[in-house]
Amino acid sequence: MSATTPFLRIDTIIVRVRDLAHALPWYRTLLAAEPVYFDGGEGLAVLPLSNTSLTLWQREPGDTGRAAVGRAGTYPILAVADADAAHTFVGAHGGTPEPVGTGAGVRYFGFTDPDGNYLEACQVL
Numbered sequence: 001m002s003a004t005t006p007f008l009r010i011d012t013i014i015v016r017v018r019d020l021a022h023a024l025p026w027y028r029t030l031l032a033a034e035p036v037y038f039d040g041g042e043g044l045a046v047l048p049l050s051n052t053s054l055t056l057w058q059r060e061p062g063d064t065g066r067a068a069v070g071r072a073g074t075y076p077i078l079a080v081a082d083a084d085a086a087h088t089f090v091g092a093h094g095g096t097p098e099p100v101g102t103g104a105g106v107r108y109f110g111f112t113d114p115d116g117n118y119l120e121a122c123q124v125l
Contacts, residue, residue, distance in 0.1 A: 015054060024056060082123060
């Protein structure tokens with residue numbers, strides 16, 4: 001089955017961590033990579049890999065670290081060339097998209113698949 005899709009590749013995988021300051025050195029060593037983006041206030045660090053990236057995101061205080069769903073868990077961010085077109089596509093194909101947001105040089109939206117799994121689409125501006 002061949003179909004046109006707005007999704008280009010997996011852009012990044014989110015990994016929630018208890019303490020970014022503690023986790024980042026370990027991941028830097030593990031992946032032999034320096035962050036291409038860091039936001040200490042938001043608790044984010046993006047480490048490049050060959051065709052994707054790994055984003056460390058510090059959990060909220062009180063988060064027990066148990067397996068979680070939605071943004072509290074691990075999920076893929078899919079690269080798109082046009083966030084609005086991807087948003088329309090997801091809605092037309094059984095997904096449940098959130099509104100498109102803008103921030104830090106990107107346009108993005110989260111959505112769930114028909115089973116309730118959380119994903120995100122991201123357009124780099």
